[in-house]
Amino acid sequence: MKLELLAEKLGFQQKEGTFVRTFSGYEASLVMYKVPGSYVKIPMVLFVLNKSIDKEDTKAIMKASKLRGIFKESVALKDNAILIQPRFNNNEKFDAYVNKIVSTFEDLRLKQLDYCPYCGEGETDSKRILKGTIIHVHDRCVKDFVEKVSTHLETVGNSKENxxxxxxxxxxxxxxxxxxxxxxxxxxxxxxxxxxxxxxxxxxxxxxxxxxxxxxxxxxxxxxxxxxxxxxxxxxxxxxxxxxxxxxxxxxxxxxxxxxxxxxxxxxxxxxxxxxxxxxxxxxxxxxxxxxxxxxxxxxx
Ligand SMILES: [Zn+2]
Known part of the structure; x- marks a missing residue:
């Protein structure tokens, strides 16, 4: 199914080329997710949180959602995003299902990432679309980060050692x-x-x-x-x-x-x-x- 159609069906709004919807204060994006290490792409609901989701968190979320497995992603921070499959075509059931997961986030004190992930400051001046979702950043922070990683790749990455x-x-x-x-x-x-x-x-x-x-x-x-x-x-x-x-x-x-x-x-x-x-x-x-x-x-x- 086309992402636009699914977004419309599940009540996600278009915003700067992404599809977003807020569930009890948590912003979710409907994204086309490329399953890691494969050629497969599937529609998923993505939540980007402010810290790494550890094993205990994963367990709790899996219990609440009755999912056998969940996909974790790194969006600007490490292992801080979670992807769940939009399982229900019926809106009421879908809402109840997502809200239950979101209430688990609250219980686990996982907050939405609403500041620049590079410096931790809230007053951002720019945005990037990462993995299909909007991330608020400082232009300066992103430039510094990109430069740092690029320099590292050029120096260390080109080493023929070993x-x-x-x-x-x-x-x-x-x-x-x-x-x-x-x-x-x-x-x-x-x-x-x-x-x-x-x-x-x-x-x-x-x-x-x-x-x-x-x-x-x-x-x-x-x-x-x-x-x-x-x-x-x-x-x-x-x-x-x-x-x-x-x-x-x-x-x-x-x-x-x-x-x-x-x-x-x-x-x-x-x-x-x-x-x-x-x-x-x-x-x-x-x-x-x-x-x-x-x-x-x-x-x-
Ligand atoms: Zn910053």
């Missing part, structure tokens, strides 16, 4: 991630696209352990490692099979059945690796400097 170590760790990690696929393949003769997903994640885990800076190029390294390891292993398996049967690889390839199986498996390993890279991309990207740069560009407005 890069080689991280790449080696990523290779080792990727190989460990490949093992389940190898075991299942030998045991059953099948592949699972989901098991291939372990390769990029394990490679990234290794990269992080290596301690290098996570520039945006990490994505390319992880993709490369995945594409080298999985099809590379497949080729190696066929090569070994030929040797075990006392044939050279060329001789084995001359056998129609061997060649057909080899080609099929090579194609499948490339396809599955591509799927794994595609599905892991966003999740890994959110942990790189690429994500920070994106967040910063949103602030520049």
């Amino acid at each position: 890069l080689l170590k991280s790449i080696i760790f990523a290779l080792i990690g990727g190989f460990i991630g490949l093992l389940p696929s190898i075991i299942i393949l030998f045991a059953t003769g099948f592949y699972s696209a989901w098991l291939f997903l372990l390769i990029p994640f394990a490679a990234f885990y290794g990269f992080k352990k290596g301690g290098a800076q996570r520039g945006s190029y990490v994505m390319v390294i992880i993709a490369l490692i995945s594409f080298i390891l999985a099809p590379g292993f497949m080729a190696f398996a066929y090569y070994s099979m030929a040797i075990v049967n006392e044939l050279t690889f060329a001789e084995a390839l001359a056998i129609d059945e061997f060649r057909a199986d080899f080609v099929t498996d090579m194609i499948m390993s490339v396809v599955f690796t591509a799927l794994a890279v595609f599905f892991s991309w966003k999740k890994i990207y959110t942990q790189t400097h690429g994500q920070i740069k994106k967040d910063i560009s949103e602030l520049k407005g």
Whole structure:
């Protein structure tokens, strides 16, 4: 459903390109929320609060809303925003549902963020739209913050320290991630696209352990490692099979059945690796400097 239509249905008003509605003094925004690490976007009701929502708060809110899980977000502060699904199409039920959650905020002494999150002062002179909601700020504070983070990314972010170590760790990690696929393949003769997903994640885990800076190029390294390891292993398996049967690889390839199986498996390993890279991309990207740069560009407005 279009956000405009849903907003109208649930009583949200348009305000500077956002959709807002106040529930007992708390301003909520209806936003199109991109589920972290995925390509999925869903409409959500967003509340931005003045402090981090801790575990106890989360529990209390979940109890009040009867939700199994809630999304927490960082909007200018860390973990200070909460997203709930607009579950009811019936207005009365929706209002009761949201009001119950809002009354939990009051019980937990979570207040709405109504001051500049960078300096804590109330008299703001500017606004930014972050994650679909309006945040009141000082222009000066935002500029200082953006400059500070940008400078940090330029100096520390471009450091090549530990890069080689991280790449080696990523290779080792990727190989460990490949093992389940190898075991299942030998045991059953099948592949699972989901098991291939372990390769990029394990490679990234290794990269992080290596301690290098996570520039945006990490994505390319992880993709490369995945594409080298999985099809590379497949080729190696066929090569070994030929040797075990006392044939050279060329001789084995001359056998129609061997060649057909080899080609099929090579194609499948490339396809599955591509799927794994595609599905892991966003999740890994959110942990790189690429994500920070994106967040910063949103602030520049
Ligand atoms: Zn400020």
